[in-house]
Amino acid sequence: MSPYNRKTLLVGVAIAVIIGGGVSYFASRSPDGLEKTQADLGLTQPPHEGVTAPAVVFHEYGLKWLGEGFWSNAIAGVTGVLLVLGLLLGLGRWMKAGKSGRDADAPASRQP
Amino acid sequence: MHIAPGFLSPPVWATMAAVSGATVAASLALARRRVGERQVPLMGVMGAFIFAAQMVNFPVLPGTSGHLGGGFLLGILLGAPVSVIVMASILAVQALVFQDGGVEALGANLFVMGIVPSLLGAAVRRLWLRPKQGIVTYAVTFFGGAVAVLLGATGVILMLFLSQSLPGSVSLLQAITVMDVIHMGIGAVEGAVTVAVVKFVLATRREAILSPAGPACEKGSA
Numbered sequence: 001m002s003p004y005n006r007k008t009l010l011v012g013v014a015i016a017v018i019i020g021g022g023v024s025y026f027a028s029r030s031p032d033g034l035e036k037t038q039a040d041l042g043l044t045q046p047p048h049e050g051v052t053a054p055a056v057v058f059h060e061y062g063l064k065w066l067g068e069g070f071w072s073n074a075i076a077g078v079t080g081v082l083l084v085l086g087l088l089l090g091l092g093r094w095m096k097a098g099k100s101g102r103d104a105d106a107p108a109s110r111q112p
Numbered sequence: 113m114h115i116a117p118g119f120l121s122p123p124v125w126a127t128m129a130a131v132s133g134a135t136v137a138a139s140l141a142l143a144r145r146r147v148g149e150r151q152v153p154l155m156g157v158m159g160a161f162i163f164a165a166q167m168v169n170f171p172v173l174p175g176t177s178g179h180l181g182g183g184f185l186l187g188i189l190l191g192a193p194v195s196v197i198v199m200a201s202i203l204a205v206q207a208l209v210f211q212d213g214g215v216e217a218l219g220a221n222l223f224v225m226g227i228v229p230s231l232l233g234a235a236v237r238r239l240w241l242r243p244k245q246g247i248v249t250y251a252v253t254f255f256g257g258a259v260a261v262l263l264g265a266t267g268v269i270l271m272l273f274l275s276q277s278l279p280g281s282v283s284l285l286q287a288i289t290v291m292d293v294i295h296m297g298i299g300a301v302e303g304a305v306t307v308a309v310v311k312f313v314l315a316t317r318r319e320a321i322l323s324p325a326g327p328a329c330e331k332g333s334a
Contacts, residue, residue: 002149004150004319004320005149005150005152005153008150008153008154008157008317008320009153009156009157011157011316012153012154012156012157012158012160012161013157013160015157015161015164016157016160016161016163016164017164019161019164019165019167019168020160020163020164020165020167021164023168024164024167024168027167027168027169027170027177027179028169028170028171028177029169029177030169030171030175030176030177031175031176031177032113032169032176032177032178032179033113033172033176033177033178033265033291033294033295033298034113034114034115034265034268034291036173036175036176036294037269037287037290037291037294038119040290041278041279041282041286041287041290042279042281042282043119043272043277043278043279046116046117046118046119047118047119047275047276047277048118048119048120048121048122048275048277049118050116050117050118050119050214050215050216050217051117051214051215051216052117052211052214052215053207053208053209053211053215055211057209058209058210058211059211060210060211060212061167061210061212076210077164077167079209080163080164080167080205080206080209080210081160081163081164082160083205083209084156084159084160084163084201084202084205085156085157085159085160087159087201087204087205088155088156088159088160088197088198088201089152089153089156091140091197091201092147092151092152092153092155092156093152094144095140095143095144095147095152096147096148096149096152098144098145
């Protein structure tokens, strides 16, 4: 990996981990705009059948076994950050492979 | 603004799932031919950043909070196809791992928080690709971010209305008014944060935004 891309990854992931794993603990716990609107309109009970993903490891943004503390939120935040990152880097690899006839690792400037 | 499980009727969520699913498939096909060596890491870290930023709810009105959407910002930085793919990844992780948003509502949530703002962001992208930016670019981006949020908010109410989920005593117009007034504050923050983050990324990672996919993405995304 080029130093340029390595720096993009390191700095970007550091920022995301600090925000998702740390700053987010101090976020407002008030209902968000949609929840507040639904409460104001009297729409709090779901009128249809819905599908909620099973809480296998995380219950919302916290570890299932750890409740709502700082570290529970931090583990959830960092895990989410890494899951999204891994998913997108995997997809990115697949996308680059689609540039047929060209070396996917060639410098950006040489490609049209 | 994630729609929770059980608030959309099957015809509405199924339609939105089909529309959003087709859009993701088209975005993957477009991005596969265009994404560049330096864009992949940026795409990954921007997704990670938006996921993290969405965890930070900020107070807007008494007893109400909001969080960044991010689709508009990603549309500017990455173009519409890649932006849609990033938002789809974030929303899928949120719904499937953290029970944030209904699984059946994933397509609907992607449409209002991903596809619509990504297209708006991609339309503003060309302003940021010029060598220099001034007050016009900042103003258009700020208001564009706010409009993206308000369009999404209105879209959510329309889908609740079509699902016959709104209480009988509430008219569509009343519901849109309540939703959009609350989301004006959230939209203003979205616009301001978008200007700041785009300026930061452009100052530090200009090459990753411009080349090689930049102009091509721009053409295809409008």
